[in-house]
Amino acid sequence: ETGVTQSPTHLIKTRGQQVTLRCSSQSGHNTVSWYQQALGQGPQFIFQYYREEENGRGNFPPRFSGLQFPNYSSELNVNALELDDSALYLCASSDTGLEQYFGPGTRLTVT
Amino acid sequence: ELKVEQNPLFLSMQEGKNYTIYCNYSTTSDRLYWYRQDPGKSLESLFVLLSNGAVKQEGRLMASLDTKARLSTLHITAAVHDLSATYFCAVPPRAGSYQLTFGKGTKLSVIP
Numbered sequence: 150e151t152g153v154t155q156s157p158t159h160l161i162k163t164r165g166q167q168v169t170l171r172c173s174s175q176s177g178h179n180t181v182s183w184y185q186q187a188l189g190q191g192p193q194f195i196f197q198y199y200r201e202e203e204n205g206r207g208n209f210p211p212r213f214s215g216l217q218f219p220n221y222s223s224e225l226n227v228n229a230l231e232l233d234d235s236a237l238y239l240c241a242s243s244d245t246g247l248e249q250y251f252g253p254g255t256r257l258t259v260t
Numbered sequence: 261e262l263k264v265e266q267n268p269l270f271l272s273m274q275e276g277k278n279y280t281i282y283c284n285y286s287t288t289s290d291r292l293y294w295y296r297q298d299p300g301k302s303l304e305s306l307f308v309l310l311s312n313g314a315v316k317q318e319g320r321l322m323a324s325l326d327t328k329a330r331l332s333t334l335h336i337t338a339a340v341h342d343l344s345a346t347y348f349c350a351v352p353p354r355a356g357s358y359q360l361t362f363g364k365g366t367k368l369s370v371i372p
Contacts, residue, residue: 191363241358
């Protein structure tokens with residue numbers, strides 16, 4: 150149990166729709182990262198937030214966006230969903246230490 | 261661009277046998293992570309290796325790091341069925357970064 154929660158657990162959306170995924174970090178963890186894991190692949194870094202500012206982004210288009218809030222929660226928003234966006238989305242939080250604590254993930258299916 | 265390669269990608273082992281998973285990465289980094297993932301589940305942290313020659317052991321798993329060769333190994337001793345899972349190594353692109361680049365994973369099946 151990492152203390153990181155994500156909602157919803159599963160989600161089914163239609164191509165072209167928009168989706169918001171949520172993550173709640175441990176108190177005091179001011180860095181949150183989001184990863185996309187397609188079936189049978191390793192997680193891919195989407196972006197990272199530190200103290201409510203984006204401070205790193207992977208190779209993902211602008212329709213992937215995020216927010217981090219003062220209460221250690223964060224959101225991942227994806228616009229104009231495509232079939233290839235179907236994946237497990239993981240958030241991970243960290244404090245100033247070395248460890249990242251991963252949440253249980255949200256399984257997104259785009260039909 | 262940082263690249264992380266694992267091999268093998270698939271590994272079928274008999275219970276009681278030993279085997280090693282390899283992780284190579286392309287650029288200098290200050291640490292390396294090993295994670296375990298069960299089907300449909302999230303990532304469980306196994307080891308964080310910080311320095312050249314670092315070795316960590318937990319139960320039947322032992323991880324080591326050679327920063328000069330940019331190589332880490334995860335050694336499995338006397339495998340048991342409960343070790344069946346997918347194992348990932350991950351490396352940040354620079355010191356202090358949390359932006360991990362993962363390998364493709366090694367799917368381990370331990371058979372009786």
